[in-house]
Amino acid sequence: MNLRVAQNPWRVMLAVNAAVLVGVFLHKIALPPFVPYIHLLVDYHYGFTKRALIGAIVSVFTDKVPVWLVFALAGAIWLVTFGLFVRLFHRTFGFRDAHWPLFVFIAGSPFFLKNFMHTLGHFDIYGCALTIVLLLIPARSVMYVVIAALISILLILVHHIFVLMYVPTIAGIVVLRFYLTQRATPRNIAIGLVALAAVGILFLVAQFAGTVEVPYDEFIRHLQSRMADPSRTDLLQFGYIWYQPLSKEFADTWARMPSNILGVPVFALLIWVHVPLWRYFARLIGALAHELHRRIVFAALIMISAGYFVMFVTVFDYSRWISNWAVCMFLMLHAVKMLPASKDVAPIDSDDRKTTVLGWIVTLIPRVGIVRPF
Numbered sequence: 001m002n003l004r005v006a007q008n009p010w011r012v013m014l015a016v017n018a019a020v021l022v023g024v025f026l027h028k029i030a031l032p033p034f035v036p037y038i039h040l041l042v043d044y045h046y047g048f049t050k051r052a053l054i055g056a057i058v059s060v061f062t063d064k065v066p067v068w069l070v071f072a073l074a075g076a077i078w079l080v081t082f083g084l085f086v087r088l089f090h091r092t093f094g095f096r097d098a099h100w101p102l103f104v105f106i107a108g109s110p111f112f113l114k115n116f117m118h119t120l121g122h123f124d125i126y127g128c129a130l131t132i133v134l135l136l137i138p139a140r141s142v143m144y145v146v147i148a149a150l151i152s153i154l155l156i157l158v159h160h161i162f163v164l165m166y167v168p169t170i171a172g173i174v175v176l177r178f179y180l181t182q183r184a185t186p187r188n189i190a191i192g193l194v195a196l197a198a199v200g201i202l203f204l205v206a207q208f209a210g211t212v213e214v215p216y217d218e219f220i221r222h223l224q225s226r227m228a229d230p231s232r233t234d235l236l237q238f239g240y241i242w243y244q245p246l247s248k249e250f251a252d253t254w255a256r257m258p259s260n261i262l263g264v265p266v267f268a269l270l271i272w273v274h275v276p277l278w279r280y281f282a283r284l285i286g287a288l289a290h291e292l293h294r295r296i297v298f299a300a301l302i303m304i305s306a307g308y309f310v311m312f313v314t315v316f317d318y319s320r321w322i323s324n325w326a327v328c329m330f331l332m333l334h335a336v337k338m339l340p341a342s343k344d345v346a347p348i349d350s351d352d353r354k355t356t357v358l359g360w361i362v363t364l365i366p367r368v369g370i371v372r373p374f
Contacts (some may be wrong), residue, residue: 009356010100013363017108020366024117025075033070036121037235040065040073041223042242049242050210053157054123059226066228067235074120081125082113084132091136092334101348101359105277106333110270110365111326115319118367123159124324127166130155131331134170135338139177142188148174149195153202160206161315164307167199169328172300176335180293212242246314253316260316266373267322273362274326276348276355281333289340297336304328319369 042049043056058065058073085107093099107113116125130151137147148170155162179188212219220239224230271278288294308325312318349355367374 008097008100008350010104010350010359013104013108013359014100016363017104017114020363021114021117024114024366025120028118028120029071032235033067033121034235035238036070036074037065037067038223038238039121039123040069041226041236043226045222046212046214046219048205048210049212050206051159051242052210053154063226064228065226067232070121074122074125077125077129078113078116078120081116081129081132084129084136085113088132088135088334092337098347098350101276101350101355102280104359105274105348105362106330108359108363109274109326109330110362110368111274111323112330114365115323115367115369119320119323119370122320122370123162124165124320126158127155127162127324128327128331131166131169131173131328134173135177135331135334139174139181141182142178142191144178145174145188145192145195149199152195152199156199156202156206160203160210161311163199163203164311165321165324166328168300168304168307169331171196172304172332173335175296175300176293176339180296180339207246211245216240216243249315250313253314256316260318260372263318263373267318267368270322270365270368270373271326273358273365276352276358277333280345280348281329281336283345284333284336284341287341287343287345288336289342293339297332297339301329301332304332317371319371319373323368 039051040055040058042052043059044052054073058069062069089095089099089103089106093102095103116128119125134148134151137144152162152167152170155166174192179192182188216239219242220236223236223239224233227235285294285297288297305325308321308328311321315321
């Protein structure tokens with residue numbers, strides 16, 4: 001057994017990743033959950049409100065929200081996401097020794113599960129989990145398009161920024177798994193366009209009509225009435241985000257841009273250490289059986305990246321955005337693997353020394369962060 005481990009360092013990397021995850025979790029639960037907690041307090045008490053769906057669901061089950069519920073709910077969705085991803089990877093690639101490097105570069109990436117652990121309580125992971133569900137379920141009928149639209153609507157009700165964060169990836173997956181493999185009939189295309197319009201309209205309503213209309217002090221008193229410990233008023237300091245117009249978000253982002261832009265080289269380096277994964281992804285695309293499929297895949301990747309560019313210039317949680325962009329690329333890789341290929345693609349070389357070194361670097365980086373790197 002020891003000889004086998006020595007000959008396959010990728011198994012050791014998985015064990016180290018597990019240990020790093022435990023460390024990230026212990027560090028995270030020691031920090032006050034300012035933004036995640038207040039989102040569990042906000043509901044539809046004052047009518048339709050953006051970012052209020054999760055809080056409204058919580059209010060059905062309890063009138064008083066304890067702080068520990070942030071970590072309980074977030075920990076549960078993290079475990080569900082991990083299980084869904086393992087199932088997806090097993091179905092798409094299997095767990096033969098040849099695919100351990102790919103699994104390490106994805107599951108062990110500081111962009112993915114480790115950063116979701118660091119951002120425990122933020123809603124990004126809901127988009128990832130539901131997108132994985134979309135990759136797991138069959139895409140045999142137009143109901144797949146309807147389900148994708150319902151998932152997108154659900155995510156926008158959770159947080160309207162999902163329209164840029166995961167909805168483009170969902171759209172790309174629908175095109176690859178349904179429209180490229182089933183008949184793109186006028187009826188199916190019409191249903192897709194109607195679904196797209198519905199999602200877009202909901203986003204506009206959430207963005208421009210989802211602000212709270214009552215005075216700020218009254219809103220804060222309502223949130224305080226839902227707290228299990230009303231004395232923890234420090235956890236309500238981000239209540240202003242339900243009043244903040246889009247113009248203010250732009251202004252805040254660009255005011256911080258000179259200092260935050262310094263993190264871009266670090267993000268570029270973090271992307272670069274995944275180069276064996278990106279090369280494998282490129283080989284998968286190159287091996288597709290149809291030129292049209294390759295062009296549509298490239299168009300989808302550009303569309304997804306454009307959405308994240310808009311997020312970058314609008315809201316300054318840059319580490320979260322670059323991490324979720326990478327996660328979307330990981331999920332699109334699985335979608336591309338499901339398309340017809342003209343030839344087999346060699347897996348990432350597990351014996352290559354440079355690849356192994358990069359695998360260890362990816363393994364040992366604990367997370368990317370929320371705003372600035374690390």
